[in-house]
Amino acid sequence: MRPPTIRDVAERAGVSKSLVSLVLRGSDQVRPEKREAVLRAAQELGYRPNAAARSLSEQRTRTVGVLLNDLRNPWFVDLLDGLNSLLHAGGLQMLLADARLNRRIGQDPADPLLDLRVDGLVVVGTLPDPAALGAVAERMPVVLAGAREPVPAGVDQVAGDDEQGARLVTEHLIGLGHRRIAHLAGYGAVGELRRRSFEATMRAHGLADRAVVETGDMTEEGGYRATVRLLSRPDRPTAVFAVNDITCVGALSAAEELGLRVPHDVSVVGYDNTSISRLRHLWLTTVDNAGHEVGRRAARFLLDRFERPGGEGRIHLAAPTLEIRGTTGRPS
Amino acid sequence: MRPPTIRDVAERAGVSKSLVSLVLRGSDQVRPEKREAVLRAAQELGYRPNAAARSLSEQRTRTVGVLLNDLRNPWFVDLLDGLNSLLHAGGLQMLLADARLNRRIGQDPADPLLDLRVDGLVVVGTLPDPAALGAVAERMPVVLAGAREPVPAGVDQVAGDDEQGARLVTEHLIGLGHRRIAHLAGYGAVGELRRRSFEATMRAHGLADRAVVETGDMTEEGGYRATVRLLSRPDRPTAVFAVNDITCVGALSAAEELGLRVPHDVSVVGYDNTSISRLRHLWLTTVDNAGHEVGRRAARFLLDRFERPGGEGRIHLAAPTLEIRGTTGRPS
DNA sequence: GCAAGGTTCTGGAACGGTCCAAAGAGGGGC
DNA sequence: GCCCCTCTTTGGACCGTTCCAGAACCTTGC
DSSP states (O other): OOOOOHHHHHHHHTSOHHHHHHHHTTOSSSOHHHHHHHHHHHHHHTOOOOHHHHHHHHTOOSEEEEEESOTTOTHHHHHHHHHHHHHHHTTOEEEEEEHHHHHTTTSOTTHHHHHTTOSEEEEESSOSOHHHHHHHHHHSOEEEESOOOOOOTTOEEEEEOHHHHHHHHHHHHHHHTOOSEEEEEOOHHHHHHHHHHHHHHHHHTTOGGGEEEEEOOSSHHHHHHHHHHHHTSTTOOSEEEESSHHHHHHHHHHHHHTTOOTTTTOEEEOSSOOTTTTOTTTOOBEEEOOHHHHHHHHHHHHHHHHHSOOOOOOEEEEOOEEEOOTTOOOOO | OOOOOHHHHHHHHTSOHHHHHHHHTTOSSSOHHHHHHHHHHHHHHTOOOOHHHHHHHHTOOSEEEEEESOTTOTHHHHHHHHHHHHHHHTTOEEEEEEHHHHHTTTSOTTHHHHHTTOSEEEEESSOSOHHHHHHHHHHSOEEEESOOOOOOTTOEEEEEOHHHHHHHHHHHHHHHTOOSEEEEEOOHHHHHHHHHHHHHHHHHTTOGGGEEEEEOOSSHHHHHHHHHHHHTSTTOOSEEEESSHHHHHHHHHHHHHTTOOTTTTOEEEOSSOOTGGGOTTTOOBEEEOOHHHHHHHHHHHHHHHHHSOOOOOOEEEEOOEEEOOSSOOOOO
16 A cells, blocks of 8 residues: 555556656657656556655755744745745745754754755754854855854855845934934844944934934833833933834833823834734834845845855845834924 | 765775664664774764655655644744654654645645655644545544644544633633623634634623624734724623734724723733734733644644554644733723 | 574665666668 | 668666665583
8 A cells, every 4th residue: 555656657557667757757758648648647546756766866855945043033934935936936845944943952953954965055044053054055055044144155145134224214214304313222233233224324414423222132121121211311312213123012112101102202113024013003114124035035046056056155135125104203 | 075875984984884774773783892983984974864765765754744824823833842842752853834835836735745755744724625635644644733624534633722712711701790792703613613602601601692793804904893893882892802812903903092991991802822912012811722732732643643543533622721911801 | 512592794675766878669761 | 671860668777775684703501
């Protein structure tokens, strides 16, 4: 009762296994009647190719591993979507692995993917282990998507352009007439880039001395507390640019609790265009990170490297867009 | 420059390939010095077993496929976590595939998993194609997790106990003193179960004629509109039980927009304990679906079937818990 | 010193495909 | 009718493992 093999199909169709293989791989060197006989036999037997056998023989798996470090981050889904669309067009499968799930178990999260001999690797989000990744990159194409970090040589990188995003936000607020603007900063490479770009943009508009930066921890609670501090100052800012949506929700709570109306008394802006920001109850002005485009670009890089292996690591920054919703307006 | 094989290791250690295989699979029929020599050689060469070759030879992959139909649903992550912990303990890998990503491409989302000859399949969420699943279930263990649907014979099923969850909510509200209670119903098997249990519980407490049911579409917008209708009635309910958190957020918006304070003027309850419900800005009372437990149980069922194949499909309902937060209180 | 019996090790046959060199079939030209 | 050439088809080697039967080696007992 084992699943049928290519040989079973061959026998039923009255041909050799080689011919079956030829037909199934779509060769045009086969007489039509034989082709049909083979196809019919395969159909009748419910034949399915065995991926293990195929990849053993072909020395490639037509599969790329995708290492996620946090399935909970909904932004990744857009990215995966973009990634998948292009990879599929290139005849490649995507294999997902969640680093966080496996980390706890105490093994390198990429191990299962490497044992499966994936043809390439996409790491989504913060790097688990830069050193290990360098070794992997010597054997197969590797792309880092959705994070801004120093990467080992030969690794491509795709991410949203955080500097541009932060500039869009800051200029939007300045354009509305805000002058005293606060930034709730985050940590990591991304937090750093957004903060610096905020400061640079303020400076470029001659508002360097009106910029305030409070450091948070990228949580709602952190955003709440930082905003309470900010809005209790005598020279309280009229606008708050939070490093991400979740921090922004904290800022919103704080403003309301202090009796300030948004956006009438204070404007707030988030970052990431998460589903939370789209709740009509919150309706946050935020930045969309172009996740789909990042995913497509990562796939592009990978496909390029399959064709021409080696070469320098490249970097692509996808252009973010501003989503203006209900939490920003002119200062009163 | 191909990756080293078991033969390379054998040569370097001065033994046969069979002995290497024996050592690597942890046999105790090997003299310690040989074992060490093999292990050292493997280490030095950076040997990694080839999963394709192994599964071809062993006729099993030690891998179970997990078919998700919506990566965006954060509840699944808890479920995966529970699933993974037990599967890993059983020496099994998890392979994720997102049905939604692949559906668009127009192929059966389970196909890649079947070609890989996974040893078992976990379908998370609503069934893609019940008929196809029946055929699959004849060849390998299949478990449906996190959805309540009629399944083909021989398929196990694990889900949260929606009836119990809805009862917990309803009795919580009744216990607080509410009498006129509305339910924002949803669709599908889950929506049906929650609604019926709400009605049954109201009846059991002699409140059948105070129960109101509005049908929504499980979106924020739907929840908003239904709640506006409800709260504009002359005999407006003092509590609203929404079929899920997102609908509940819509209800919350509606209440606020009508100038009603929550929970002072009206209590609202969600379902699913999503991250949204935990935002301090919303702080919804809701029901936790015990995702982790559902995942563990699904793994248990799968492991059982590996040991004793065949038999009836079983069903397990995990007990949900009530998360009482800020949106419920005594009626005024 | 040798047979018996246990332990340790090995060669070869799977597993289910792909690939390649070569065989077979068919057609055309002389 | 024969030779040559092209188009189809085939058998066998190979991919990297596991598994198994049996070989080689050690003890042990007499």
